[in-house]
Amino acid sequence: MPLSPAKAATVAGVSRSVVSKxxxxxxxxxxxxxxxxxxxTEKDLTDWMEHIISRADSTPAAPEPHPKRSDLAxxxxxxxxxxxxxxxxxxxxEGLASAEARLEALGEIIVNLKADRDAWQAQAKTLASRPGGLFARIFGR
Structure with a gap:
């Protein structure tokens, strides 16, 4: 005996809208x-209900509701x-920032030392270009 969607929904235990969809x-x-x-037909309804039940059985299990104490620890x-x-x-x-500050300070010291070196080299060249010897320095020869 054929069933209406409302009667099929009652037999299947679902709402009429589920059967209509x-x-x-x-x-x-x-x-x-x-x-x-x-x-x-009752056979088609039974087949559909078995399909729905088998699909519902294949869904993954729900996760555990609360974590275990070992998980919390x-x-x-x-x-x-x-x-x-x-x-x-x-x-x-902080250590990196401190090291960068010291590196910058050391860079400034190196620049100053190079300037002093260049000044001493220039003075040495000037002295080397003067005439040599005691008499030359005294008498300007």
Whole structure:
């Protein structure tokens, strides 16, 4: 005996809209009569219900509702490690900034030393170009 969508929904334990959507999508086989009403055989309804049940069984299991104590302890340990790593990173950044400041100061010292070296070299060349000997310096020869 053919069933209406409302009766099929009652038999299947679902709402009428679920049956109507299944008919429209072609998941549930039914015949549309001349008056525009659907007619569903009991065999087609049973096949559709088995398909829905097997699809529902293949869904993954729900995750655990609450984490275990060991997971919470591990999470707390990871948080502490993250805090320690963050502090170490901050300390390393401060050390790097200090090293960069010392490097800049040493660069300035090197520039000053090179200028002094160049001045001494110029003075040495000037002295080397003067006439040599005691008499030459005394008498200007």
């Amino acid at each position: 299944a008919l429209a999508s072609g998941q549930l086989v039914g015949v549309k009569r001349n008056n525009g009403h659907w007619s569903i 591990e999470l707390e340990t990871l948080r502490e490690e993250l805090k320690a790593a963050t502090a170490a990173g901050q300390e390393a950044r």
